[in-house]
Amino acid sequence: MGKQKTKKFAAMKRMISLKDNRLKEKDRAKAKEKKKKDPSELKEREVPKYPSCLFFQYNTQLGPPYHVLVDTNFINFSIKAKLDIVQSMMDCLYAKCIPYITDCVMAEIEKLGMKYRVALRIAKDPRFERLPCTHKGTYADDCLVQRVTQVMYDIKYKILEYIFYGQMMAIKLHNCTRLST
Numbered sequence: 001m002g003k004q005k006t007k008k009f010a011a012m013k014r015m016i017s018l019k020d021n022r023l024k025e026k027d028r029a030k031a032k033e034k035k036k037k038d039p040s041e042l043k044e045r046e047v048p049k050y051p052s053c054l055f056f057q058y059n060t061q062l063g064p065p066y067h068v069l070v071d072t073n074f075i076n077f078s079i080k081a082k083l084d085i086v087q088s089m090m091d092c093l094y095a096k097c098i099p100y101i102t103d104c105v106m107a108e109i110e111k112l113g114m115k116y117r118v119a120l121r122i123a124k125d126p127r128f129e130r131l132p133c134t135h136k137g138t139y140a141d142d143c144l145v146q147r148v149t150q151v152m153y154d155i156k157y158k159i160l161e162y163i164f165y166g167q168m169m170a171i172k173l174h175n176c177t178r179l180s181t
Contacts, residue, residue: 064095072108102131107138
């Protein structure tokens with residue numbers, strides 16, 4: 001009896017090296033010439049411009065009334081802790097607070113269903129200001145990160161606080177703003 005041929009496991013097709021004699025001269029790999037770097041040449045980098053109010057790594061222009069951007073998780077955890085959001089914000093910051101809620105956060109709460117109807121009722125409170133969203137989708141975390149970065153670099157809006165609950169959101173905001181959250 002003869003041996004049976006077994007199929008080779010993870011076998012690759014062999015390729016001709018670019019330096020092989022069988023290739024034509026124009027198809028061969030050409031050695032790349034390295035540019036000699038001039039030590040006196042200035043290096044240019046693209047660095048985002050920070051507003052002057054963020055000189056000491058925190059916003060010096062923050063003042064009452066505080067405009068607070070609220071996340072879905074923050075609303076849910078305030079319900080668990082049995083706290084009135086607006087009243088507890090005012091107790092914490094000792095000033096008037098205007099909570100803002102985006103359309104994405106609203107859509108996220110509506111998607112959660114009947115289990116979170118209390119959160120939806122709190123989010124529809126007339127004391128909350130609504131912010132319209134112009135982007136596709138309803139992923140609130142990316143929307144909030146985009147809003148915070150937009151507000152940071154926009155001259156018109158310098159006063160903003162953001163409240164969130166969650167480690168991933170903290171990491172995203174820290175990376176986009178380069179500030180301690």
